[in-house]
Amino acid sequence: MFEKCGFAVEGTLCNFEPAPTEEQRRNGLQLAPRSIIGALVPEDVPGLPWYADVARADDQGTSSAVSVNGVTERGWGRTLPS
Known part of the structure; x- marks a missing residue:
């Protein structure tokens, strides 16, 4: 989503989120193995x-x-x- 809005990709973290508990999985929680870190700096605003x-x-x-x-x-x- 943030890439579509113009935020720059700063990096990717692998296995950053803790594994969901069994209860969370039963309730439908799904986590991606990678977390994309983005940023918007003043130079991007114009x-x-x-x-x-x-x-x-x-x-x-x-x-x-x-x-x-x-x-x-x-x-x-x-x-x-x-």
Whole structure:
């Protein structure tokens, strides 16, 4: 998902998540053996068409929904420069 949004792949961790318990497996939990680590740095922001909407919603203190490449997210926190 984050690659579609313009985040850079920083690395891949193998077997990073603990193995699910038997109860978690019975309840449908499935974990991938690899975890992809991504990042968004200030230099990436100018090339992201969705970023201005996210920053504006955050600056207004709203939790409005923002659609990024067809995926709608709600409740943004301040983690990127505006």
